[in-house]
Amino acid sequence: MDNGSGRRRGRGHAALAAQARRTLGVSETHHLAAVPLPLVHAALGLAACALAFLVRIPVSGLGPGIAASAAIALGTGAGLVLYDRLVYPASIRPGIGASSLPMAAVGAFAILLATTTPLWVRLAAALAAAIVIGVIPYLGVLAQTGNTSPWLRMARDGGGIVVAIPYVLAGAGTDLHLLARAAVVGAGIALVSYDALRLEAESRRACLIGALACAVAVALASLFASGDIPGARAALLLLIWYGVRGAAASYFAGRTGVILILEYLAFAVVALLALAWVASGH
Numbered sequence: 657m658d659n660g661s662g663r664r665r666g667r668g669h670a671a672l673a674a675q676a677r678r679t680l681g682v683s684e685t686h687h688l689a690a691v692p693l694p695l696v697h698a699a700l701g702l703a704a705c706a707l708a709f710l711v712r713i714p715v716s717g718l719g720p721g722i723a724a725s726a727a728i729a730l731g732t733g734a735g736l737v738l739y740d741r742l743v744y745p746a747s748i749r750p751g752i753g754a755s756s757l758p759m760a761a762v763g764a765f766a767i768l769l770a771t772t773t774p775l776w777v778r779l780a781a782a783l784a785a786a787i788v789i790g791v792i793p794y795l796g797v798l799a800q801t802g803n804t805s806p807w808l809r810m811a812r813d814g815g816g817i818v819v820a821i822p823y824v825l826a827g828a829g830t831d832l833h834l835l836a837r838a839a840v841v842g843a844g845i846a847l848v849s850y851d852a853l854r855l856e857a858e859s860r861r862a863c864l865i866g867a868l869a870c871a872v873a874v875a876l877a878s879l880f881a882s883g884d885i886p887g888a889r890a891a892l893l894l895l896i897w898y899g900v901r902g903a904a905a906s907y908f909a910g911r912t913g914v915i916l917i918l919e920y921l922a923f924a925v926v927a928l929l930a931l932a933w934v935a936s937g938h
Contacts, residue, residue: 664900677916693744697736697758704732704762705782708769722840725766733759736793738802750793753854757819758789760847764822767840769886770831781822788815792851819887820848820897821890827878828889841893842875849901857908866904873900877928892931899924 708728733755740749765785766780792815795808823844827837849870853863874897902920 691739693748693750694710694790694794696739696743696790697793698731698786701786701789702760702782703760704728704735704789705765705785706761706894708766709782721766721770722836725763726843728766729759729762732762732789735810736789738924753850753860754847755791756847757792757816757851758825759820760844760851761785762789763805763818763840763844763847767822767826768843788819791815792901808857815919816848816852817894819916820845820894823848824878824890824893824897825886826876827874827893837878841878842871845874845897846871849897852901853894853908855904857907858938862908866901866908870897870900873897880932888934889931892927892934895927896924896931899927 660858663707678897708725711724711728736758737752737756745764748900762785768781795812812885826832826844829837832840846867850863853866856868857863874893877893879894899920900924902923903917906917
């Protein structure tokens with residue numbers, strides 16, 4: 657609090673970050689800040705993927721594999737936020753919400769590790785995860801500065817779709833118990849959706865509500881999405897997510913046109929009906 661003389665100003669986040677830097681012995685942050693943020697994030701993403709590869713605990717049921725993967729994902733998000741706050745000025749660093757997609761990317765890579773995919777696929781997935789972790793938060797910074805380029809939006813949407821694919825594949829598979837599958841799919845879709853809605857909604861609360869709606873819709877649909885032709889089921893889960901996310905984005909962005917929201921919801925409903933039809937054995 658200010659004592660009236662104004663001598664205690666500056667006790668906000670910047671002062672706390674400076675104190676943390678002194679405590680940790682990080683005194684030359686101006687040299688570290690010279691390294692572009694995307695490179696640092698990509699390097700941390702690769703390190704997280706390498707750790708997940710070294711652990712290589714099979715993800716089955718509610719066992720240690722899921723817990724280990726979740727811990728690595730959460731550690732990645734916390735590490736990115738901490739590093740950015742210690743090194744980069746507030747004007748160029750992503751917010752805390754920008755860590756949602758990197759965490760989802762690490763979880764998606766862990767899902768691929770749990771499958772019998774070839775080594776080259778795993779290496780390509782690690783590279784894709786590192787690119788998403790390095791680039792997407794930086795694109796968020798550009799969006800915050802007023803950059804409304806459609807290419808920026810397309811890149812962020814594309815990154816979200818790439819990360820969401822392993823989750824919907826897990827939702828269409830049979831490797832996990834029903835409740836475990838719904839939990840894994842719901843958590844991943846919630847993180848991906850939160851990042852997507854940050855471009856649309858004006859508040860964290862709105863992003864959270866929209867992300868939870870997407871997670872619930874896809875998680876519930878995944879409960880009867882396993883069986884034959886998993887690729888088709890995964891594609892339908894992806895379409896359900898796209899429709900619910902589009903409806904939430906339209907609503908929270910203030911585009912209150914009922915027709916637009918209904919179009920997205922109809923998109924999701926049609927995909928859900930198609931999923932039910934495929935699940936019935938047709």
